[in-house]
Amino acid sequence: MTALVSIRGVSKRYTRGKQTVEVLQKLNLDIAQGDFLALMGPSGSGKTTLLNLIGGLDKPSDGEVMVDGKRIDTLSAGDLAKWRARHVGFVFQFYNLLPVLTAEANVELPLLLTNLSKAQRKKNVAAALAVVGLADRAGHKPNELSGGQAQRVAIARALVADPTLLVCDEPTGDLDRKTADEILNLLQTLNRDHGKTIVMVTHDAKAAEFASHQLHMDKGALVGEAP
Amino acid sequence: MRYLPLVWASLFHKKTRLILTLLSLIMAFMLFGLLQAVNVLFNSGADFVGANRLITQAKVSFTQPLPLSLLPRIESIPGVARVAYSQFFGGIYQDERNFFPQFAVDPDRLLDSYPEWKLPPDQREAFVRTKTGAIVGRKLAEKFGFKIGDKVPLKSFIFTTKDGSRAWEWDVVGIFDGQDDDWQGRSSLMYLNFGYFDENRQFGQGGAGVYIVRVADPNQSEAIAKAIDTQFENSPDETKTQTEKDWNLGFARQIGDIGLIVTAILGAVFFTILLVTGNTMSQAVRERIPEFAVLKTLGFSDGKVTALVLAEAPALCLLGGVIGMVLAMGAAKGLGAVLGGAPVAVQGKVWIEALVTMLLLAFAIGIFPALRARRLQIVDALAGR
Ligand SMILES: Nc1ncnc2c1ncn2[C@@H]1O[C@H](COP(=O)(O)OP(=O)(O)OP(=O)(O)O)[C@@H](O)[C@H]1O
Ligand SMILES: [Mg+2]
Numbered sequence: 001m002t003a004l005v006s007i008r009g010v011s012k013r014y015t016r017g018k019q020t021v022e023v024l025q026k027l028n029l030d031i032a033q034g035d036f037l038a039l040m041g042p043s044g045s046g047k048t049t050l051l052n053l054i055g056g057l058d059k060p061s062d063g064e065v066m067v068d069g070k071r072i073d074t075l076s077a078g079d080l081a082k083w084r085a086r087h088v089g090f091v092f093q094f095y096n097l098l099p100v101l102t103a104e105a106n107v108e109l110p111l112l113l114t115n116l117s118k119a120q121r122k123k124n125v126a127a128a129l130a131v132v133g134l135a136d137r138a139g140h141k142p143n144e145l146s147g148g149q150a151q152r153v154a155i156a157r158a159l160v161a162d163p164t165l166l167v168c169d170e171p172t173g174d175l176d177r178k179t180a181d182e183i184l185n186l187l188q189t190l191n192r193d194h195g196k197t198i199v200m201v202t203h204d205a206k207a208a209e210f211a212s213h214q215l216h217m218d219k220g221a222l223v224g225e226a227p
Numbered sequence: 228m229r230y231l232p233l234v235w236a237s238l239f240h241k242k243t244r245l246i247l248t249l250l251s252l253i254m255a256f257m258l259f260g261l262l263q264a265v266n267v268l269f270n271s272g273a274d275f276v277g278a279n280r281l282i283t284q285a286k287v288s289f290t291q292p293l294p295l296s297l298l299p300r301i302e303s304i305p306g307v308a309r310v311a312y313s314q315f316f317g318g319i320y321q322d323e324r325n326f327f328p329q330f331a332v333d334p335d336r337l338l339d340s341y342p343e344w345k346l347p348p349d350q351r352e353a354f355v356r357t358k359t360g361a362i363v364g365r366k367l368a369e370k371f372g373f374k375i376g377d378k379v380p381l382k383s384f385i386f387t388t389k390d391g392s393r394a395w396e397w398d399v400v401g402i403f404d405g406q407d408d409d410w411q412g413r414s415s416l417m418y419l420n421f422g423y424f425d426e427n428r429q430f431g432q433g434g435a436g437v438y439i440v441r442v443a444d445p446n447q448s449e450a451i452a453k454a455i456d457t458q459f460e461n462s463p464d465e466t467k468t469q470t471e472k473d474w475n476l477g478f479a480r481q482i483g484d485i486g487l488i489v490t491a492i493l494g495a496v497f498f499t500i501l502l503v504t505g506n507t508m509s510q511a512v513r514e515r516i517p518e519f520a521v522l523k524t525l526g527f528s529d530g531k532v533t534a535l536v537l538a539e540a541p542a543l544c545l546l547g548g549v550i551g552m553v554l555a556m557g558a559a560k561g562l563g564a565v566l567g568g569a570p571v572a573v574q575g576k577v578w579i580e581a582l583v584t585m586l587l588l589a590f591a592i593g594i595f596p597a598l599r600a601r602r603l604q605i606v607d608a609l610a611g612r
Contacts, residue, residue: 085526
C-alpha cells in the first residue's frame, strides 16, 4: 500500500522571545491512500499543528512532508497556495463560511481559482451540495442554517474541487451528538463510497470510532496506534 | 470579473455601516461637484467667445457712475452696433424682503440692445413717451400682481428726489417677456425711464451708470472692448469693458478669492471623509481577518486576497461618489436658477476631477487594510492569534 501522506522527522518549534517551544518532535507518520484517520490527544498536544503541516497551511521547522509524491515543505508560499487549491479540502470546527455569501457561493469559492466556466462551476456546486444533502439550501446564508447544515456546506466546499485529501479539525466539536453522528456518517460515506482520504482531528472518542484508524498524540509525539 | 460578486457581497458585510459611509461619501462628492462647478464658473478667464454685448464700467469700481458724455464717443467706435446705459436704482418695494432690481434706462436704447426682451410695440411706445414710465418683467409682474396702469412706489436707498424724499412713484406701462424659458426665468426685474429719473434726482445728474455696448460681430468683441478702454485711457473717466457674463460674475468675484475658499472647504471635507471611510475600511477588514484566512486556506494567493480587499475601496468610493456627483448636477441646476440663470454646471472636467479623487481616496483607504490582509498568516488567523 502506497502512502499518500508521508512525514519524516518533522519538528515544529515556536520561538517567543527567548523561549523556544518544541510543539512537534521528530515525528514520522504515513497515511495510506483511502484511509480515514482520526488524530486524538489532549489539548495542546500538537494535533492542529500536525494537521496544518499535512494540509500545507504551515511548514515544519525540520523534516519532510510528502503528499502524493510531492515534497510540500519546500514549496514557496505562492506554490503552496496553488497546491492547496488543487489537493486539499479543509473542514474546521466553526465551519468558517463567509457570512455574506449564500451556501452556493461559499461552495463555489474554490472553483473561482480554476478555469471552469460559470455553468460548469454551477453544476459542480450543485453536485457537491447534493452529496452533503443540502441541494435545497443553496440560496441560504450561513446565519440561516443550523450548525449541522453549515458544517455540511463547509464539507461541500471542501469537496467541490475534488481534492486528493480532506483535512478536518474537530469537525463535530461544536455540534450535538446526533448532528455530529450525521456529519461523521457523511465523512464515512465520502471515505468509503467516494474514496476520499480523510485526516480528522477530534477530542471525542465516539467520533474517532467512525474512522478506520486512530492515532494518539501527546506532547508533540505520536503515542501508539489503536487497531 | 468572477470575483465581483464576492467584492460586492463583502461591501454589504455590515449594512448600516455601509449606508452611513455611503451617505458621507455622497454628501462629500455632492459638495465637491457643486463647489467645483461654482469654482469653474468664477475662475473662467475673460471669455469673449460669442459675446455680443459688452459692459463698460468705471475702471475704479462699478459703483462709480460714468458720465453720459462718453456715449457719442463709444458709439463712434467701429463695430459698435448700439449703445445703451443703465443706472442701478436701488429701490425697495413696500418691504425690504421684496427686493428686486430696477435700472433706469433709455427705453429705446435698452430695448434695442436686448432683443431677448419681448415687449408689444404700443407698450414700448408708452415707455418712451411716459416720463414716469416703467416696464416690468413677466416673472416679477406675476409675483407682485403688477398690471399696466399700476402705480408702483419705490423707496430708493441710493437716490433722493429734488425735494429730498426717497419715495419715487412709477407708472407700469408695459410688461415684457423673455424670448425663451431661460430669459423668461430671468425676467424678475424692472426698467425705469431714465429721463424722469435724471431730471428729478438730487445729485448725480448726467451720470449714466454703466454702458451696455452691443457689437455687430461677436468675433470683434474683444477688439472693441480694448478699443473702448484705450479711448478713455488717461482721462478722468477710465473704463473697464468686459463681456456681460464676466460682468455679472464680477460682483461675486469681489467677495474674495472664491477658488481659495472652495479649496479650503473641500480640503476639510475630504480630510474628514478620508478619516471616516478609512476607519470604516480598516474596521471592516479587521473584522474579516478570519474570512481572509479562509480564502488563503482555500488557495487564494496573497496577491489575490490583497486585490480583493483593495477592490472594495474603489467599489465603495465609486458608488458613493457617482451618486453624489449626479445629485450635484441637479443641485447645480437649482443653484444656477437661484443665481438668475448663471451657467452653473458640473462639466466634464469636474467629473474627471471627481473620478480621480474617488480613485485616490479609494487607494488611500484601501492600501493599508489590503496590506494587512496580505500579511496575515493563515495558521495564526485561524487560531485567533
Ligand atoms: N504560533 C504559535 N506560537 C506559539 N505557540 C504555538 C503556536 N501555535 C501553536 N502553539 C503551541 O503549540 C502547542 C500545540 O498547539 P495545537 O494547536 O497544535 O494543539 P492541539 O492539540 O490542536 O490542541 P487543541 O486540542 O486545544 O486544539 C500549544 O501549546 C500551542 O500553544
Ligand atoms: Mg487544535
